[in-house]
Each structure stands twice: as C-alpha cells, then as structure tokens.
Amino acid sequence: MADVKLHGFWASPFSYRVIWALKIKGVDYEYIEEDLSNKSELLLKYNPVYKKIPVLVHGGKPIAESLVILEYIEETWPGNPLLPSDPYEKAMARFWIQFAVAKASVYRAFFVSTGGEDQEKARKDWLEVLKILEDQALGDKKFFGGDTINLVDISYGVLAYWFKNTEEVIGIKVLEPTTLPRLSQWVQNFMQVPVIKENIPDSHKMLAYLRIVREKIIVAEQHNK
Amino acid sequence: MSEEVKVFGAWGSPFSRRVELALRLKGVQYEYIEEDIFNNKSPLLLKYNPVHKKVPVLLHNGKPIAESLVILEYIEETWKSNPILPEDPYDKAMARFWAKFLDDKCLPALWKAGWSPENEREKAVEEACECLKTLEGALNGKRFFGGATVGLVDIAANFIAHWLGIIQEATGHELLSAEKFPHLFKWTDEFVSCSIVKESLPPRDKLLAFFKDRIAGAMDAPTEASK
Numbered sequence: 001m002a003d004v005k006l007h008g009f010w011a012s013p014f015s016y017r018v019i020w021a022l023k024i025k026g027v028d029y030e031y032i033e034e035d036l037s038n039k040s041e042l043l044l045k046y047n048p049v050y051k052k053i054p055v056l057v058h059g060g061k062p063i064a065e066s067l068v069i070l071e072y073i074e075e076t077w078p079g080n081p082l083l084p085s086d087p088y089e090k091a092m093a094r095f096w097i098q099f100a101v102a103k104a105s106v107y108r109a110f111f112v113s114t115g116g117e118d119q120e121k122a123r124k125d126w127l128e129v130l131k132i133l134e135d136q137a138l139g140d141k142k143f144f145g146g147d148t149i150n151l152v153d154i155s156y157g158v159l160a161y162w163f164k165n166t167e168e169v170i171g172i173k174v175l176e177p178t179t180l181p182r183l184s185q186w187v188q189n190f191m192q193v194p195v196i197k198e199n200i201p202d203s204h205k206m207l208a209y210l211r212i213v214r215e216k217i218i219v220a221e222q223h224n225k
Numbered sequence: 226m227s228e229e230v231k232v233f234g235a236w237g238s239p240f241s242r243r244v245e246l247a248l249r250l251k252g253v254q255y256e257y258i259e260e261d262i263f264n265n266k267s268p269l270l271l272k273y274n275p276v277h278k279k280v281p282v283l284l285h286n287g288k289p290i291a292e293s294l295v296i297l298e299y300i301e302e303t304w305k306s307n308p309i310l311p312e313d314p315y316d317k318a319m320a321r322f323w324a325k326f327l328d329d330k331c332l333p334a335l336w337k338a339g340w341s342p343e344n345e346r347e348k349a350v351e352e353a354c355e356c357l358k359t360l361e362g363a364l365n366g367k368r369f370f371g372g373a374t375v376g377l378v379d380i381a382a383n384f385i386a387h388w389l390g391i392i393q394e395a396t397g398h399e400l401l402s403a404e405k406f407p408h409l410f411k412w413t414d415e416f417v418s419c420s421i422v423k424e425s426l427p428p429r430d431k432l433l434a435f436f437k438d439r440i441a442g443a444m445d446a447p448t449e450a451s452k
Contacts, residue, residue: 049326049359063318065325072318091290091299098292099276101329132276 004029005057007043009036010201011209013158014066015054020154021070023195025077067097070151082151096137096144097155103129110174111166112217119172127174130159134183142189149193159183160190161200165207169214230255231284233270235262236427237435239384240293241281246380246425247297251304294324297377309377323363323370324381331356332384338400339392346398353400360385361409368415379416385409386416387426395436 006022006029008015022029034043034053046055046062055062056069058076063069074082084090110126113119137152138144144152159175164187167173177184190196230248232255234241248255260270260280273282273289282289283296285303290296301310311317338346338353360382364370370378379386385401390413393399403410416422 058315061315063315063322065322068318068321068325071321072314075314075317087299087302088285088288088290090302091295094295094298095290095292098295102277136276 003059005032006030007032007034007040007046007053007055007057009034009053011206012053013162016157016199016201017066017154018054018056018069018073019199020157020195021073021082021151023199024080024082024149025073026079027073027077067101067155070154074151082145082149082154084150093144093150093152096133096152099133099137100155111170111214112221113170114218123172123174127179130175130180130183134180134186138182138186140182143186149190149196153186153190157190157196160187160196162206162210165203165210168207169210229284229286231258232256233258233260233267233273233282233284234280235260237432238262238280239388242425242427243293243380243383244281244283244296244300246383246422247300247309248304249421249425250307250309250375250380251300252306253300253304294328294381297324297380301377307374309371309375309380311371311376320371320377323360323378326356326359327378327381327384331360335385335389335400339389339396339398350398350400354405357385357401357406357409361406364408364412366408369412375416375419375422379412383416383422383426386413386422387429388432389413391429391432392436395433395440 004022004027006015006018008019008031010033019031032040032042034040036053039051043053043055044051046057047053047064050064052064054066054069055064056072057063058072063072070082083093106122106125106129110119110122113122133156143149144156163175167175174180175184175187191200230253232241232244232248234245234257236259245255245257258267258269260266262280266278270280270282271278273284274280274291277291279291281293281296282291283299284290285299290299297309301308310320334349334353334356338349341349363378369375370382389401393401401410401413417426
C-alpha cells in the first residue's frame with residue numbers, strides 16, 4: 001500500500017479541499033506544512049510549474065492543482081463517492097466546480113476593493129455570482145451533492161469559512177440570510193458536517209492572516225497602477 | 226439506438242472545435258448549429274447555457290452541457306471508442322493537469338501576447354514564452370501529448386496548433402518558432418496533419434481575414450464570446 005503525503009498551508013482553502021476529501025475517504029496521509037515565504041525544495045521539485053500548494057504525493061508521484069487532486073482521490077479511493085455516477089449528473093457537478101474557477105476574478109475584485117463606487121460594483125458583481133450559485137446550483141437541496149456533501153460542496157468550502165472572515169476584514173456583508181437564504185443555510189449545514197467541523201483553521205489566526213494578505217495585495221496593486 | 230447529439234458552436238472558436246474534434250475522433254454523429262456569437266446569440270443557446278451564454282454547448286438527448294473541458298470529459302465517459310484519456314489514474318491526473326494549465330494559464334497568456342499594446346508587449350511575450358517552454362517540456366519528445374495518439378491535452382491545445390500561427394501571421398509577431406520550441410513546433414504539424422483533426426479545423430484564410438479585421442478595427446476579444 002503506497003504512502004500518501006500532502007504538502008499544504010494552514011490558511012489555504014485549496015489545501016483544505018484535499019484534506020476534507022482524504023478524510024471523508026478515510027485515507028491515511030502525512031501532512032507537511034509549507035512556509036510559503038520559504039518553500040521547501042521538495043515542493044519546488046513536485047510542482048515546478050506553479051510552485052504552489054496543495055500537492056498530493058502518492059507512492060512518490062506528485063499531483064498539483066486541488067481540483068485535479070480531488071478527481072484523482074475520487075478515482076483512486078472509490079469508497080464514499082464524491083461525484084455522481086450518472087455521467088450527466090457528473091458533468092453538472094464538474095460544471096459548477098468550474099464555475100468557481102471562472103468567477104475567481106470576481107471574488108478577488110471584491111477581496112481587494114477598498115471603497116467607493118469600485119467597491120459597490122465589486123460587491124454587486126460578487127452577490128450576483130452567489131445568487132446564480134444559490135439559485136441554479138444549490139436550489140432547494142441541503143447540499144450541492146444532495147443529502148450528503150460531494151466535490152462541489154468541498155470546492156465551495158471557501159464560502160463557508162474563509163468568506164465570513166473576509167467580510168469582517170473588508171467590513172461588508174454579502175452572504176446573509178436576508179440576501180441569500182438558501183446559501184446561508186448551506187453554510188450552516190456544511191460547517192456541521194463532522195469531517196468539516198473537525199478540520200478547519202483557527203478563526204482568530206485566519207482573521208489576522210487575511211488582513212495581512214489583503215493589505216499586501218492592495219499595496220502591490222497600487223504600485224502597479 | 227438513435228441518439229440525439231447536437232453541438233452549438235462558432236466556426237472560429239477553438240473551444241467549440243475541441244468538442245467537434247472529440248466527437249469525430251469517437252465516430253459520433255452530431256448535428257452542428259452555428260451561433261452568431263458576436264451579434265445575435267440564439268434563444269436556444271441562451272436557454273441551454275444561461276450561466277455563461279457561450280459556445281460550445283453539447284446537447285445529448287435534450288440535456289445540455291457547457292464548458293469545453295467538462296464536455297470533453299462527458300464525451301469520454303459516454304462514448305468509449307478511441308479513448309482520449311489514459312486509463313491509469315495518475316496518467317489521467319497528469320492529462321487533466323495539462324489541460325487545465327492550457328486553459329488557466331497558457332491560452333490567456335498567448336492571447337494577451339498576441340494583442341498587447343506596444344508598452345505591455347515585452348512582459349506579455351515573456352510570460353507566453355514561459356508557457357510554451359513548459360509545454361515543450363511536457364511533450365517530452367512524444368509524438369502527441371497523449372503519447373502515440375491524440376488525447377485530451379492535444380485537443381485542448383488546438384489553439385496552439387492552428388490559431389496561434391494565424392494570429393502570428395496577422396500581427397507580424399512570432400511566439401512559437403521552430404528554433405525556440407522545436408518539439409512543440411513539430412507537434413503542431415503532427416496534430417494538424419491528422420486527417421480527422423484537419424477536417425475539424427476552421428479554414429485558414431477565413432481565420433486570417435477575421436484576425437486582420439480585428440487589428441484594423443476595435444472588437445471585443447473573441448474568447449469572451451466564444452469559450
């Protein structure tokens with residue numbers, strides 16, 4: 001039985017996607033915390049293209065990109081399936097996972113918005129993305145995966161946890177029961193799932209970290225203007 | 226068993242051509258519907274892809290799927306002949322990694338480098354060349370990214386094999402040269418020489434005229450409308 005290792009970062013939602021999937025499937029793995037300001041030789045060797053975490057190493061063979069890793073985990077450990085077996089339903093799941101990738105720039109724009117008209121537009125754009133997600137992907141289901149969570153829920157885990165802290169750092173609420181009732185309920189339901197509840201980063205540490213990251217990006221963007 | 230397979234596409238879109246190529250490689254009959262993506266998208270397209278309102282859309286027995294890489298995975302799973310993904314899960318993961326690299330990083334960088342204003346060109350070209358260098362390494366002396374036969378990554382890289390050269394001709398700026406990227410350059414030849422691939426590419430002169438028009442006048446980037 002080959003060994004499994006995960007190179008991750010405590011604050012990264014992408015790292016947590018992989019952790020959650022491995023835990024749900026009951027896969028034993030060794031976790032290696034990477035210092036992003038001082039990346040290990042191993043990480044650079046395992047992910048020369050992006051030099052990022054997460055990287056899953058299975059039997060010595062590395063895989064990068066969290067969504068690619070999730071598909072690999074699903075295929076390699078088929079117990080507790082995280083994708084529908086019907087090809088069409090599977091395609092729909094992949095479509096909604098890809099939606100997050102397509103709209104990442106909208107999230108980023110909101111994350112770095114500082115005020116005024118720009119921020120109002122960024123907030124509106126992001127709210128619209130969340131409305132589409134709530135309306136067309138989630139609908140009246142408990143989870144994106146139906147009665148239990150699947151890869152779609154795992155992909156949107158950033159909303160359940162990181163986003164709340166982001167809203168606090170920016171000082172603007174977007175994901176609320178008044179504006180997004182079903183998605184808000186999904187957040188509550190998702191955070192109650194035992195595997196998720198037992199595997200989330202420390203909230204205080206996260207808040208402080210997000211503040212620093214946001215500051216850095218805003219300063220860098222101003223330099224580039 | 227008669228199945229209804231339709232493709233909503235745009236003649237010049239590399240993304241909709243990906244879908245057509247995959248279907249042809251697997252010998253799947255389909256009806257093609259040309260969409261006027263710049264001026265007049267059909268009500269059917271908007272109904273089948275309300276989220277992005279883009280081509281390509283695959284319609285299989287009345288059920289629509291959007292996003293070209295999602296469609297390719299569906300095609301692979303539904304029609305088993307001439308597989309485009311490796312069987313081994315690790316090799317499959319590698320194929321998915323490279324297809325994603327193409328869409329997330331490489332194609333946007335190439336597109337940007339092709340159309341950058343003078344003052345941004347140097348940086349854009351540098352980034353694009355980094356991507357091409359990475360792909361050259363990924364090819365690793367193989368005939369195709371998929372090995373002996375065309376696979377998912379080759380299909381996803383169709384833009385590089387056909388569109389890129391035409392854009393280079395239209396703009397006068399070269400990115401993919403035989404000197405700098407010999408294996409990748411050779412791959413473009415191998416790829417477009419496959420008879421099935423050849424049949425599924427838009428005509429060169431029509432594309433060249435399209436890009437020359439774009440340079441002459443102001444137009445929205447086709448990638449926004451045609452992905």
